[in-house]
Amino acid sequence: MRTLFLLLRNEFRSLVNSVNKKNTTSFVLAAIGLGVAALFLIGMFAIIGGATAYTLTKKGLGEYSIFVSLALSMIIALMFGVMNSTRDARSSDTDMLLAMPIPKSSIVISKLLGMYLLDVLCALVLLVPSYLIVWFVGDGSAAVFGRGLFFAFLIPALPLFISLLVSALIGFLKKATKFGQLVSTMLSFVVLILYMIVVPNLSSYAEKLNISAGEATSIMKKIPPFYWITEAIYSGKIIYVVLTLLITLIPMALAVYIHARSLNGVDFHADNSKKARSYKSASPRKAVLSMEFRRYFSSTNYIMNTLFGTLFLIVLTGYVVAKGGPNIDIVEEVTVNGEKVDLMTKFTGVAWAAIWTLFINFFSTITITTPPSVSMEGKRIWINKSLPIATKDILLSKLLVSVAIFQPVSIICSIVLSIMSRSGILSCLLLIILTCLFHLLCSMVGLIFGLVFVNLDWTNEAQVIKKGFAVTLTMILNFVFAFIFAAGLVVSLIIGSSMGYAVLLGSEILLLTGLCIGAYAIITHYGVRKYESLNG
């Protein structure tokens, strides 16, 4: 018990220290800061959960309100669990702990307890307001509240089990297959996309406030486990209580088992000794470039943080194609002097080019791979620096990765969007040039910031990919660029003539070209000097 307490204290200290890495403030202050942030989040969730529950309970759908809160808490817990599962289950301190006179059960429990308590907190925040509202506003009772509170402590076992299962699967894929890293990244994307589809749909169920009790029951019965838990809490029928205990306690036992297995370090390592070795050769420049690509595609964190813009662009293009053209409701609903005006007929080709440029530029700002690219070299920077590779080539290869990730997709989507909006070849060309120049500029700005705020002394790549100052600063500056263009677009819309759009796009091309030349000069002069002065 004492060792368990010590391990839990260490977990807590690590959590607090993770927000106070540079020891700029005291431990107590950091803990208070973390607590305030947690309270803010809890308050936000509680307000959303409470408001939904209140509206539903007033309509006589108390049981349904518990069902919605329950489903939301499970999905949020599952989402965080699966996102966490992309990391290795066996953390770096595990070997050290296993070598100490600490019972393995204490290590397993201390590791699981952190995740479990977070899920319990999430469940309580969403469920307790529902229970209270159903009790005091609806037809609930103290018994419903008591049962609800009891099950709130068991419910997190289910998402915890699923996320550990996914973690084990990802771990297996990473080690046992050649494309394990890619498969695990794709899996993470699938989970993310499922989340993006499921959560809004779930909210839309809650928004259907005028549904009857029968309709609510029919919706609930579509997802049996959630229905059983809701019934166990609401009606307390023994069959549902038993079912709930089964679907929570069994996964909890399995979760402990899976985690204990991962601590034992089950080796899924494939035997690669018989595999044929490839001696394929390439030019030095190509070798450096392919190394940059490998670095990018071998990091799930890196991909997950920089591929959303490309995905959003594909989704937008797909949406426009599915609709048969850019008949976006918001455009059709614009009214001038009290009369509804069909702006679709008034938009010229060049206007569409301006609008698509705006969209693509915003997606572009979140698809920049350059800000963490220098820091990502970390302690391995000695390799590039001691080899006979021109520093300029190293920096340009980082730039090329960013360009290659976004621009081919951007060009294809620009062509498709231009065809769907019938904007003509010239407008299409304008769109391609503008978006490519904009992305190039954003990538170069990212590279410059990456060099200025370089951090080679990291222990976890997330420190430079997610929390790096260069990443934040690049995104802010690139958003400013995109907003300046958006402001220009609004002015052009007010002027409403093709000339306005043409002037806007033309001046943007000139401005972007000038900025790109300036940024390139900074990279090839200051950037090269800065890179050469770096010590890993």
Place this chain on the structure above:
Amino acid sequence: MACPAEKEKAGHFYGNREYYLEEKIMLVIEHLTKTYPGGKVGVSDLSLEVKAGEIYGFIGHNGAGKTTTIKAVVGLHQFETGRITIDGISISDEPLKAKSLLAYIPDNPELYDNLSGMQYLNFVADVFRVSKTERKEKIEYYAKELEIVDSLNNQIASYSHGMKQKLAIIAAFLHDPKLLIMDEPFVGLDPKAAFTVKKMMREFCDKGSAIFFSTHVLEVAEKLCDKIAIIKDAKLIASGTMEEVKGNASLEEVFLEITEEAK
């Protein structure tokens, strides 16, 4: 023991080794001074020469300035004053040309964890433009010598420190460098691998190349080196042939005596 491809290349050299060794100076360090931000002096006014065919040992306490000197030689550290040339080419003025003549093995080889050993070797071979046939021959030969053939297709992340060291050693020998710079090359190697690496080093220098390496293991330095330099508190306090530096005493005794005297 020498790799077949190397034997062929070095054929012209075996006949007149003494003449070649007299003439060629592979590394020249002249009045090297490096100060770190904050004012700490890494190396102060250090000068030495490494001739072709020589194994030159560089010894000193922890923090004496060995790694700083080595990093300056391979172009990892910039320095304020002094000049470093590799086979007559300045590392500051023509870094790419100079780097193409040398190979470097760091004390703690941090390699690309997400690559396989084979992918890493191919990357280095590509950078040095080693032909497909030559790289195949050398990789197979050195991997067999250092007993990591079966691990070459595995990810570097799964390698032990010693295996990473072996991989870095193979990568260093791939392009027949004229100068090999090694920082504590025997740390993490098993006794058999350490013995093989020592043999590889001797053969490498017998073919006309040179090695400049740092070590803490004085017995190794004593047995392996033709010349030796001792550094203390950023300054060179002794250098020359093994006989010149230690005379009839053991290197350990001389090292302790000299470093105490220099206090």
